[in-house]
Amino acid sequence: MSKLERLSDRFLRVGRHPFRLCSRSNRDHHDQDDSKVCCCCHTDSPLYSKCWPFIFFFSAITDYPMPLPKDKKPGQHRDWSWLPVIVVSSLVTFVYYGYLDRIVLVLLRKLQRMSQAVIYIVLFNVLFLLFIITYGRAVSQPPGYAEDIKTSGSSNNSSSKTATSQSISPEEPKRSQDLPYSVLGYPRWCESCQLWKPDRAHHCRVCNACVLRMDHHCPWVNGCVGIGNHRFYIQFLIYVTLLATWTFVTSLVAFIQFHGMSTFDSIALAVLIIAGIFTVAVGTFTLSHLWLVLINRTTIENSQFQSWSKDQKSGKTNGKLIQGFTESGKNVFNQGWKSNWIEIMGNNLWLWFGKDTV
Numbered sequence: 001m002s003k004l005e006r007l008s009d010r011f012l013r014v015g016r017h018p019f020r021l022c023s024r025s026n027r028d029h030h031d032q033d034d035s036k037v038c039c040c041c042h043t044d045s046p047l048y049s050k051c052w053p054f055i056f057f058f059s060a061i062t063d064y065p066m067p068l069p070k071d072k073k074p075g076q077h078r079d080w081s082w083l084p085v086i087v088v089s090s091l092v093t094f095v096y097y098g099y100l101d102r103i104v105l106v107l108l109r110k111l112q113r114m115s116q117a118v119i120y121i122v123l124f125n126v127l128f129l130l131f132i133i134t135y136g137r138a139v140s141q142p143p144g145y146a147e148d149i150k151t152s153g154s155s156n157n158s159s160s161k162t163a164t165s166q167s168i169s170p171e172e173p174k175r176s177q178d179l180p181y182s183v184l185g186y187p188r189w190c191e192s193c194q195l196w197k198p199d200r201a202h203h204c205r206v207c208n209a210c211v212l213r214m215d216h217h218c219p220w221v222n223g224c225v226g227i228g229n230h231r232f233y234i235q236f237l238i239y240v241t242l243l244a245t246w247t248f249v250t251s252l253v254a255f256i257q258f259h260g261m262s263t264f265d266s267i268a269l270a271v272l273i274i275a276g277i278f279t280v281a282v283g284t285f286t287l288s289h290l291w292l293v294l295i296n297r298t299t300i301e302n303s304q305f306q307s308w309s310k311d312q313k314s315g316k317t318n319g320k321l322i323q324g325f326t327e328s329g330k331n332v333f334n335q336g337w338k339s340n341w342i343e344i345m346g347n348n349l350w351l352w353f354g355k356d357t358v
């Protein structure tokens with residue numbers, strides 16, 4: 001295998017498991033149990049070590065477990081885990097100031113378009129407030145940890161008994177906790193957390209915890225998206241997309257009205273460009289997440305399903321199944337788009353921001 005192939009293989013392995021942080025140097029431990037997966041690689045090249053500040057920054061911003069130079073410890077970038085939140089907040093503050101001061105107030109002063117400016121200010125502030133509320137909720141609400149629902153002692157329900165007899169061997173007394181209720185009937189054991197993972201729970205190596213109905217680890221909210229904050233995350237995506245779209249469209253209209261460059265200074269232009277990039281990038285991301293909500297599939301399940309269907313097309317699955325999917329690739333958690341939406345987003349629109357609608 002050439003050096004280039006080895007490098008691309010390494011990145012593919014890491015890319016397939018973005019929610020797992022490197023912790024071991026031996027990368028042959030790849031298997032289906034996500035508590036044992038290893039994607040750590042050391043890079044001894046002096047050039048690579050010199051690039052460390054960039055690697056560190058990239059890792060801190062994206063939580064992407066970049067291969068580490070020799071003297072750096074795995075997960076060091078997590079010391080800076082608030083950096084992405086600070087970046088988002090700074091960017092948004094800049095856009096807020098730039099939009100209102102350099103675009104809308106210019107409209108008001110130069111063109112005397114009072115009603116247009118008032119509509120711009122009111123709608124922008126409403127969307128901005130909704131964005132702040134939902135972003136705050138997505139960052140502050142815990143994703144829901146399997147640790148919090150862990151129980152100990154002997155099992156006493158029928159589904160647990162079935163799974164117990166299949167899964168626990170006498171040499172593993174530590175596994176004698178109650179098995180969680182499982183639709184799938186085969187709970188998995190997490191070595192790191194020392195507990196049974198309920199259906200759809202995954203171990204996040206960045207947070208070092210098993211997260212219930214884990215969607216993915218998101219560095220931009222400095223944590224995982226799981227059963228506890230999934231809907232706040234979706235709300236945040238919806239409002240950030242609406243805010244970016246509104247800012248972009250109105251800035252573009254103003255740009256045309258002001259005859260472009262002659263009246264738009266560099267800050268106004270930066271706002272237009274940032275809003276445009278966010279509209280396309282976050283908008284696409286939001287649409288794909290809304291689609292996943294409607295089909296009741298998490299980001300992790302979706303990526304597993306995508307690689308499974310690719311393998312199936314080329315006949316490489318060897319009878320292997322993904323958790324939560326039947327042999328024909330049907331998602332067992334899919335109850336129809338309406339019920340899927342209610343399961344994640346709640347059923348009471350008046351309590352859209354409340355806690356207890358789910």
Ligand SMILES: [Zn+2]
Binds near residue numbers: 191192210
């Ligand atoms: Zn775990």
Ligand SMILES: [Zn+2]
Binds near residue numbers: 204206207217
């Ligand atoms: Zn996480």
